[in-house]
Amino acid sequence: MHKLITAILQVNNETAMGVNIHAQESVTKYTSAVHIASRSIIDRMVRPWYMLDSVYYSLPAGKEFKAAIDMLHGFTKKVINKRKAEQQFQSSSQNIELGNKEDDFNIGEKKKKAFLDLLLEENAKTDTPLTDDEVRAQVDTFMFEGHDTTAVAITWALFLLGSNPEHQEKVHEELEEVFGNSDAPITVKDLPQLKYLDRVIKETLRLFPSVPVITRLLTEDVKLGDHTLPKGISVALPILLVHRNPKVWPDPIKFDPDRFLPENSKLRNPYAYVPFSAGPRNCIGQKFAQLEEKIVLSAILRKWRVKSVKTFDTIKYGYTIILRPQEEVFLHFTPKQ
Numbered sequence: 001m002h003k004l005i006t007a008i009l010q011v012n013n014e015t016a017m018g019v020n021i022h023a024q025e026s027v028t029k030y031t032s033a034v035h036i037a038s039r040s041i042i043d044r045m046v047r048p049w050y051m052l053d054s055v056y057y058s059l060p061a062g063k064e065f066k067a068a069i070d071m072l073h074g075f076t077k078k079v080i081n082k083r084k085a086e087q088q089f090q091s092s093s094q095n096i097e098l099g100n101k102e103d104d105f106n107i108g109e110k111k112k113k114a115f116l117d118l119l120l121e122e123n124a125k126t127d128t129p130l131t132d133d134e135v136r137a138q139v140d141t142f143m144f145e146g147h148d149t150t151a152v153a154i155t156w157a158l159f160l161l162g163s164n165p166e167h168q169e170k171v172h173e174e175l176e177e178v179f180g181n182s183d184a185p186i187t188v189k190d191l192p193q194l195k196y197l198d199r200v201i202k203e204t205l206r207l208f209p210s211v212p213v214i215t216r217l218l219t220e221d222v223k224l225g226d227h228t229l230p231k232g233i234s235v236a237l238p239i240l241l242v243h244r245n246p247k248v249w250p251d252p253i254k255f256d257p258d259r260f261l262p263e264n265s266k267l268r269n270p271y272a273y274v275p276f277s278a279g280p281r282n283c284i285g286q287k288f289a290q291l292e293e294k295i296v297l298s299a300i301l302r303k304w305r306v307k308s309v310k311t312f313d314t315i316k317y318g319y320t321i322i323l324r325p326q327e328e329v330f331l332h333f334t335p336k337q
């Protein structure tokens, strides 16, 4: 799982931030700081004696949280500065134009502007630019939301396929149909053909939504059945429970990708399945995440069969903002040829 997180963080850095971070050591420090920060946020929510800043930051837990946040901010600043420096170099040598290749089917060969490029460019143009800290906060959100969520979703997909061999076999059959014996890298035109894998990814996010709970501050009274929730309170929306509601999902803990066949989905309420949330603050990266998952999973499953050591009933998992395994996810990998 750690290797996956690192790989996904590097992919995000290259695509969203436009920088290539090869320094393994700083990536490892970043990912472990993310874990400490996520755990600390939840710990603080459930311990009233941590509420006061003056008390919390004088305790070891608060000091650990602050050190993690300082590390994360430092890492993000490094990413921003690296990209700024590369932009300056590229605009002077016109490298961007030289790097362009007009081939829609070659992921990675066409150099497009990264999210961070656009943010920095827009910020340079506007009369009311974001401060350095505000730019950093945007980049933090992207990096934080964008890597762990996807890495954990890939881990759960491998785990579920590894414990449901009949469904895994269907993925192998589909990969065989699309790629045959070729070991050429996946292209944009292959992606829509991987329909079964698509359903596997959706079903995995149903059973293990990477973000299992979201919260909202009510800006007006909300009537819910016989109850009125007053303006000003925070409400938690348990996506995990929505996804396992037996009234909507028969036999809810059964892994069944065909729940997402068009004929099986058309009568379902769209809010019964919200792994990326819904409404104006839904996940900005959902398309990107689904493509990234498909690319990584197909690359692994074109070469390997997987078998899980644990089952759905025995694997321990828990919630620290992200729904992650609470133990190593052991998988046996067997080469296909």
Ligand code: HEM
Pocket (backbone or CB within 6 Å): 012, 016, 141, 142, 145, 146, 147, 149, 150, 153, 205, 209, 210, 211, 214, 215, 274, 275, 276, 277, 278, 280, 281, 282, 283, 284, 285, 286, 288, 289, 290
């Ligand atoms: C399987 C992967 C992912 C899942 C399950 C996921 C899930 C979510 C959810 C549930 C939210 C809404 C949080 C809320 O309503 O409070 C969210 C927000 C967000 N996600 Fe994702 N996400 C994933 C991947 C990504 C990726 C790859 C990126 C960026 C490259 C990303 C960027 C964001 C951002 C920036 C927000 C905040 C949007 C806002 O507040 O307006 N996410 N994500």
